[in-house]
Structure formats: structure tokens, C-alpha cells
Amino acid sequence: MTDKSMIPIESYSAFINRKKLVLAISVVATAVIGLFAVSAGSLEIPASEIIKTLLGKGDPQTHTIIMNIRLPRVTAAILVGAILAVAGAVMQCVLQNPLASASTLGVSQGAAFGAALGIIVFGGGVVNSDSAATAVTINNPYIVTLCAFLCASISTLVIILLSQFKKDLGPAGLILAGVALGSLFGGGSTLLQYFADETKISAVVFWTFGNLGAADWPELLILTVVFFAALIYFLLNRWNFNAMESGADTAKSLGVNTRAVMLISMGISSLAAAVAVSFVGIISFVGLIAPHIMRRFVGNDYRFLIPCSAVIGALLLILADTFARLIIAPVILPIGAITSFLGAPMFLYLLFRGFKYHG
Amino acid sequence: MVEVRDITFAYNQNGNNIIEDINFAIEKNQCIAILGNNGAGKSTLLKCMDRICPAQKGTVYVDGQNVYTMSKNTMAQNIAYVLQNNESINMTVFDTILLGRKPYIKWDATSEDRHIAWSIMKKMQLEDFALRNVWQLSGGELQKVMLARALAQEPKLLLLDEPTSNLDPRNQHEVLQQVKEIAQEHDICVAIIIHDLNLAIRYCERFLLLQDAQVFAYGGLEVMTPENIEEVYRIHVHIIEHMGIPVVVPFPDEKVNVSGER
Numbered sequence: 143m144t145d146k147s148m149i150p151i152e153s154y155s156a157f158i159n160r161k162k163l164v165l166a167i168s169v170v171a172t173a174v175i176g177l178f179a180v181s182a183g184s185l186e187i188p189a190s191e192i193i194k195t196l197l198g199k200g201d202p203q204t205h206t207i208i209m210n211i212r213l214p215r216v217t218a219a220i221l222v223g224a225i226l227a228v229a230g231a232v233m234q235c236v237l238q239n240p241l242a243s244a245s246t247l248g249v250s251q252g253a254a255f256g257a258a259l260g261i262i263v264f265g266g267g268v269v270n271s272d273s274a275a276t277a278v279t280i281n282n283p284y285i286v287t288l289c290a291f292l293c294a295s296i297s298t299l300v301i302i303l304l305s306q307f308k309k310d311l312g313p314a315g316l317i318l319a320g321v322a323l324g325s326l327f328g329g330g331s332t333l334l335q336y337f338a339d340e341t342k343i344s345a346v347v348f349w350t351f352g353n354l355g356a357a358d359w360p361e362l363l364i365l366t367v368v369f370f371a372a373l374i375y376f377l378l379n380r381w382n383f384n385a386m387e388s389g390a391d392t393a394k395s396l397g398v399n400t401r402a403v404m405l406i407s408m409g410i411s412s413l414a415a416a417v418a419v420s421f422v423g424i425i426s427f428v429g430l431i432a433p434h435i436m437r438r439f440v441g442n443d444y445r446f447l448i449p450c451s452a453v454i455g456a457l458l459l460i461l462a463d464t465f466a467r468l469i470i471a472p473v474i475l476p477i478g479a480i481t482s483f484l485g486a487p488m489f490l491y492l493l494f495r496g497f498k499y500h501g
Numbered sequence: 502m503v504e505v506r507d508i509t510f511a512y513n514q515n516g517n518n519i520i521e522d523i524n525f526a527i528e529k530n531q532c533i534a535i536l537g538n539n540g541a542g543k544s545t546l547l548k549c550m551d552r553i554c555p556a557q558k559g560t561v562y563v564d565g566q567n568v569y570t571m572s573k574n575t576m577a578q579n580i581a582y583v584l585q586n587n588e589s590i591n592m593t594v595f596d597t598i599l600l601g602r603k604p605y606i607k608w609d610a611t612s613e614d615r616h617i618a619w620s621i622m623k624k625m626q627l628e629d630f631a632l633r634n635v636w637q638l639s640g641g642e643l644q645k646v647m648l649a650r651a652l653a654q655e656p657k658l659l660l661l662d663e664p665t666s667n668l669d670p671r672n673q674h675e676v677l678q679q680v681k682e683i684a685q686e687h688d689i690c691v692a693i694i695i696h697d698l699n700l701a702i703r704y705c706e707r708f709l710l711l712q713d714a715q716v717f718a719y720g721g722l723e724v725m726t727p728e729n730i731e732e733v734y735r736i737h738v739h740i741i742e743h744m745g746i747p748v749v750v751p752f753p754d755e756k757v758n759v760s761g762e763r
Contacts, residue, residue, distance in 0.1 A: 154595055154615075157632050381603050387590050388600070394553045396654070397577030397604040441634070442591040445609075 161446045164439045168453040175457060176220065179464040180212045184472060187212075211355070218357040218421075219463045220456040221365040223428055225372065225418040227455020229411035230429030231436075231447055232376055235383045236404040238390075239317050243429035244415035247316070248297040248323030250426070253419040255327035255334075256293030258346045260286035262338040286349065287361075287420045294416030297323045302409055351476030352423035354463050361421050369452075372414040376448050379403060383444035424478045427485030428455050428462075434492055458485075503527040503658050503690045507559035510542075510549050514557075519545045521714045523559070527658070527690040527707070532681055534701035535694045537711035537733055543694045544585060546711070547660045550692070551582045563657050563690075577604035581651035583644075585662040585694075594638070594646050595631045598622050601653025618653050625649045625679060640667035645676060652683060659684070661693045665700060673697070677704040698730065698738075698749040722747065 181187045187204055194200040195208045226244060233242035244250050264285045297320070304311055304319050311319070335343050357365065376383075382403045385393040390400045419425065432455035433447065440446040459477075462484055466475040508523040520542035527533050535543045548554040550561050552568065561568040563579045571579070581601070590597065598621060602614035622628055625645050630638065635646060644667055651659060661680070665673040677693075681704055684691045692709075695701045701708065708724050710717040710733045717733055718724040730738050730749065737752045 153632060157593070381600075381606055384592070384596075384600055385603050387592065388597075389584070391548070391553050391582075391584055394573075395551050395577060395580070395582035395651075396600065397572075397574040399573055437591065441593070441596075443596060 161440045161443070161450075164436075165446060165450050165453065168450060168457065172220070172453055172457040172460065175460050175464070176216050179216045179219070179460050180208060182464060182468055183207075183212060214358055214362060215354050215463065216460060217362050218354045218365070219459040221362065221369050222354065222357075222418045222422050222425060223432070223455035223457070223459030224452040225365065225369050225414050225455075226425060226429035227432030227451040227458075228369075228373060228376060228448060229415040230455075231433035231444075231451040232383065232407050232411045233429075234433055235386055235442075235444065236407045237316055238386070239314065240434070241430070242317060242320075244412065244419065245424075245426050245429065246324075247301055247320030247412065248327060249294045249320075249412050249415050250419050250424050251324040251327040251331075252297035253290040253294040253416060254350050254424055255331045256290035256420070257286050257349045257423070258331045258334045259293065260289030261345045261349065262334050262342045264289065290420035291416050293327065294420060295413060297327070298409060298412035298416060301412065302405055305405065305408070350424050350478065352425050352478030352481075354422050354459075354477055355474075356423070357421045365418065365421065368414050368417045372410050373448070373452065375410055376407070376444075379407065380444040380448060383407075383448075384442075387442050387444075422477075425459065426478055426482045427489070428458050428481055431485050431489050431492075432458055434489070438492070502529060502564060503692075504562040505546075505550060505559070506562070508546065508549050508556045508561070509558040510545055510554055510556045518714050520549065520711075523549075523711075523716055525709055525716065525719045527692060529688045529690060530685045531707060532684055532691040532693060532705045533707040533709055534705035535692055535709045535711065536696075536698070536701060537717075538735070541711040541733075542714050543711055544662055547582065547662055547692065547694065550658070551580050551660055552576060553582070574604045577654060579656060580658045580660065581654040581656035582660040583647045583651045583662060583664060585666065590635050592635055593632050594627055594635060595619070595622060597635050597646055598627075598649045598653050601650040604654060617655070618649075621649050621652045624683070625652075641669065641672045644668060645672075648676065648680070655687070657689060659689050659691045661691065663694050663696065665695065665697065673700060680704070698725070702747055702749065725749075 177189055177192060180192050181189055185207060187208065191200055191204055192208060195205050200208070230243040233244075233247065234240055300323060301316055301319060305316055308315075331346070335346055338346070382393070382398045385396045385398045386400060386403065393400050415429065433451045436447055436450040436454050440450055459481070462480045463477050465484070466477050466480045469475065504526045505523055509518055509521050511518045523546060525533075535546065537543050545554060549556040549559075550568070552573075555569070566579070568576055568580065592600075595618065599610055599614065599618040601621075602610055602618060605614060619628075622631060625648065627642070627645060627649060630642060630646075635643065638646065644664060648661070648664060651661075659680070664676060664680070668676060677700060680691060680693070683689065693701075693705065695705075702722065702725060707719065707721055709719045710724065710729060712733050718729050725740070725747070727738050727740055730736075739750045739752060741748050741750060
């Protein structure tokens with residue numbers, strides 16, 4: 143007779159393998175949809191041609207389209223989606239609040255205000271009507287990005303300082319502080335637009351729509367470094383996050399320095415999200431919804447939730463961007479609007495199917 | 502052996518002390534009951550012992566080592582704490598118990614960690630629930646899982662804040678019996694906050710009576726006199742003996758003044 147005690151250990155291994163399978167399937171699905179996104183557009187490029195081009199053997203025209211337009215765009219979708227999703231998952235854990243994400247903590251609104259400041263006050267944007275796809279261009283993207291990043295960082299800093307100096311402010315208090323900051327920056331953006339001329343208002347509105355085509359290879363390199371730095375820190379802390387799921391007191395009794403983990407994780411996730419939105423504009427809902435989708439498959443186990451959220455965030459943003467590019471081509475719909483438009487019903491669906499954060 | 506020396510704690514610097522100059526010791530294999538009214542500072546005392554609420558004054562020694570100067574991980578290898586109200590988490594029972602190995606985990610849980618978690622789960626008779634989600638458990642089962650997680654830390658001192666409050670009488674006895682057995686098997690000191698004086702008398706060797714933030718009495722069964730209990734709980738009690746076991750019977754209708762005179 144089989145040793146009875148061995149059966150559950152094996153079933154636990156099978157249980158863990160199922161989670162690994164979820165991760166593997168998500169990676170493959172993202173790769174396939176990514177390939178489709180590179181191939182689809184006004185000029186259909188077959189997958190074989192894409193692979194040839196990536197190996198440096200394609201024809202020059204295809205090479206230009208893939209390397210200068212489609213691949214940077216898909217790469218931006220992957221990186222921004224992954225950053226926002228991972229940041230959302232970690233914020234939801236350390237703040238013990240399922241509603242935490244870059245947009246609910248005022249980071250996105252801070253970036254939008256910064257962009258408005260860069261465009262209106264520092265003259266970073268102009269209207270350019272030579273192309274239907276890009277009716278407005280930002281003539282000084284670095285000023286706009288820098289201002290967006292600095293203002294998004296202000297939100298981060300205020301949240302961190304509040305949690306440091308107002309120690310009795312719990313996770314719910316930090317979310318409320320984020321809502322207040324979002325409102326403050328929203329009001330600031332409205333005031334700036336009120337005093338700006340039409341050209342600049344158009345540029346600000348265009349920026350807040352979100353544009354994954356705005357990031358080129360140098361920006362993508364920065365996003366890659368930011369993503370992997372954040373991912374490594376979060377993976378190193380995955381057991382701490384698992385402990386924090388049981389509440390701060392239990393985590394402390396398990397040896398977790400909860401205050402340090404919360405402050406550093408909040409700092410890193412907010413700054414990573416700030417970098418992402420500064421480059422491509424406001425992308426809503428991905429940071430909130432991606433972790434919740436994966437919680438249904440892998441639970442609140444951060445060993446799997448962190449990598450799975452990153453992959454599903456990337457997948458969602460590629461899907462949304464491809465939809466935005468193809469649905470009424472050649473017009474490209476604003477990606478921020480598409481993620482909200484598709485994300486909200488998906489979130490409601492998850493709620494109706496039974497919301498499981500703490501059970 | 503555990504020594505608690507001069508522990509004093511207040512939430513605000515100028516506020517009243519929640520506990521004041523608490524001193525006592527727990528021998529190996531010993532279960533002590535921490536008793537007192539609601540608000541007497543029992544939970545705060547446990548949190549001070551585990552540095553969840555760092556005491557303003559005093560310290561705790563476990564086997565001669567100062568808990569207040571240890572790293573947090575070392576402390577978690579020495580002291581485990583089970584809360585009064587545990588959050589129901591979206592994680593399996595086995596993963597939750599495995600979390601007790603967190604203070605020992607460097608990069609990932611080893612097969613030894615999994616083996617320890619597994620054997621404790623079996624000992625607590627939880628193996629049928631191994632892959633069930635914690636939020637699907639009853640209050641009693643949840644309490645056992647949290648206790649198993651604490652034991653997976655292989656602590657020298659186990660702190661339990663009302664471990665039997667959500668359990669039916671059978672489970673109350675079962676859990677406390679298991680705690681006692683494990684304490685003796687692994688040389689663990691145990692401090693239990695408990696409101697049921699009869700369970701305390703049955704399963705604990707020593708009794709720490711707290712009153713107004715201070716130790717009112719500490720000792721063996723000899724401190725569990727009707728007078729002391731009446732002084733601490735402000736309720737009249739009789740202690741009778743049934744089959745050789747002392748039983749505390751409360752009589753709330755009989756009025757008691759502060760000094761215990763009726």
C-alpha cells in the first residue's frame with residue numbers, strides 16, 4: 143500500500159505545477175498576440191517575415207516598419223502593461239486594499255498635471271495637422287516627460303511621507319490621501335487648461351489620451367531597466383508580501399519589517415508607474431485589473447502573482463492597443479480610453495463572478 | 502526559559518501606561534495563563550513580548566538572549582504569536598502553514614521547510630484541508646491553521662491570544678491539549694491569554710493575574726484563590742473540586758466590593 147502521507151505532498155506539487163502552467167500559458171499567449179500585433183496593420187506582415195527581419199534578413203521597407211513603428215509600440219505595450227500591473231499587485235498587497243493602483247494613489251493624476259505644466263507653461267506641445275494619426279505632436283517630449291515624472295513623484299513622496307510621519311494613518315488612510323492628491327492635481331490641470339490657448343489645450347488632451355507610439359528605443363531601454371529593477375526587488379520580497387497578506391501584526395511576528403517593506407515597495411512601485419505614464423500618458427485600469435484577474439487563478443500567492451500579473455498586464459495592453467489601432471484604421475483610438483472602456487466591464491464581470499481578495 | 506523584565510508600554514508618550522513594570526518568568530515546557538479583565542493589558546503584553554508594540558521600558562530574554570536586540574528574523578525564529586482575530590486569506594492551508602517557515606527562508610522554501618510544515622499539519626490533523634483555501638474554513642479550523650503556522654516557526658516561546666475563543670468545547674480541549682503536548686515535546690514556553698478560568702486551570706501550570714496594567718499575582722494554582730479572582734474580575738466565584746480538578750463557578754448575583762468582601 144502506498145504511504146498515505148505521500149499522496150497530499152504529491153497533490154501539492156501538482157497544485158504548484160498548475161500555477162506554473164498558468165504562467166507558461168500566459169507567456170505563450172502574450173508572445174502569440176504580440177506577434178499578431180506586430181504583423182497586423184495597414185500593411186499585413188506575415189510572421190515568417192517578422193522573424194526574418196528580427197534576424198536581420200528582411201527587406202528594408204518591412205525592416206523600417208517593424209523596427210521603427212510596430213515593434214517599439216508592442217514593446218512599449220508589454221513594458222508599460224507589465225510595470226503598471228506589477229505596481230498594482232504590490233500596492234494592493236502592502237496597502238491591504240484591493241483598490242490600490244497608480245491611478246487611485248494620485249500617481250497618474252500627478253503625471254497628467256506635470257504633462258499639462260510642461261506643455262502649457264514650458265511650451266512643450268504644438269498642434270501638427272500633417273497626419274491623421276498624430277494630429278498633435280509634443281515638440282519637446284523631454285520637458286513634458288520630465289515634468290510628468292516629477293509631479294507623479296510628488297504624489298509618491300507625499301504618500302510615503304504621510305505614512306512615515308503620520309504612523310497611525312492606516313492603508314485606508316493612504317488610499318484616501320491618494321484620492322485627495324488626485325483631486326488636487328486634477329483641479330490644477332483644469333486651471334492650467336483654463337488659462338491656456340486652444341493649441342496647448344489640444345496637446346494636453348492628446349497627451350492624457352495615452353499614446354504607446356510615443357516611446358522610442360531609448361525610452362524603451364529606460365522602461366526595461368525600470369521594469370526589471372522593480373521586478374527583482376518585488377520577487378526578492380515575495381515571501382514578505384505573502385506574510386503581509388495575513389495582516390501587519392502576523393507579518394511582524396514572522397520577522398517582516400513591515401514598515402520598511404511597505405515604504406520601499408510603495409516608493410518603487412509608484413516611481414516605476416510614474417516613469418511608465420510619463421512616457422506614454424495615462425493608461426487606466428491595467429494596474430487595477432491585471433492582478434485581480436490573476437488572483438482568480440493563482441490566489442494571493444505572490445510567488446506566482448507577481449510574474450503572472452506582469453504577463454497579463456502586458457497581454458491586456460497589447461490587446462487594447464491592437465484593438466485601438468485596427469478597429470477603425472487608419473485612425474488610432476486613444477489607448478487610455480480603450481483600457482478604461484474594456485477594463486471597466488471586465489472588472490464588473492469579475493465582481494459578479496465572485497470577488498475573492500480576502501474571501 | 503523566558504524572562505520578562507520591567508516591561509512598560511504606553512501608546513502615546515504622555516498617555517497612561519497600558520502595562521507597567523511587568524516582571525515574570527516562564528520555565529521550559531511550561532504553559533502560563535495570562536488572566537485579567539478586558540482592557541487589563543493582556544494583548545498589549547503579548548505584543549510587547551513579540552516587539553509588535555515595542556515596549557518603552559524593559560525587555561524580554563529567551564534562553565538568556567535579549568529579544569529587543571535581535572534581528573527581526575532571529576526573533577521570529579524564537580517567538581511565534583497567534584493573534585486573537587486572524588484575517589481570512591486567499592491562500593491554501595498548506596501555503597499558510599509553510600509561511601511559518603518564513604524566518605528561515607533565504608530565497609525559497611526548501612524541501613526541509615515543506616517537510617516540517619507537512620508534519621505539523623499532520624500532527625494538527627489538518628492534512629485533509631491541505632489544498633483548501635483558508636477563507637473556506639470554519640473559525641475553529643482557521644484557529645488550528647494559525648496555530649500550526651506558529652508551530653512551523655519552531656519557536657522557543659509561543660504566544661497565544663485567546664486561541665479558544667472561536668472554538669466549540671471539544672475543539673477547545675483538543676487545541677489546548679495539542680499545545681500542551683507540543684510544548685512538552687519541543688521544550689517550548691507557552692503564554693496563553695484565556696478567559697475561561699477552568700480551561701486555564703486544566704491546561705496551564707502558572708497564572709499571571711493582571712489588574713490595572715500591573716501584575717496582581719503570579720504563581721501556581723495557589724494564586725487562583727476566590728479572593729484573587731474576585732479582586733481581578735470583580736465577580737464572586739466559588740472554587741469547588743470535581744474528580745480532583747478545581748472548578749471555578751461564578752456567582753454574578755453576589756455583590757463584591759473592591760477588597761473582595763461580601
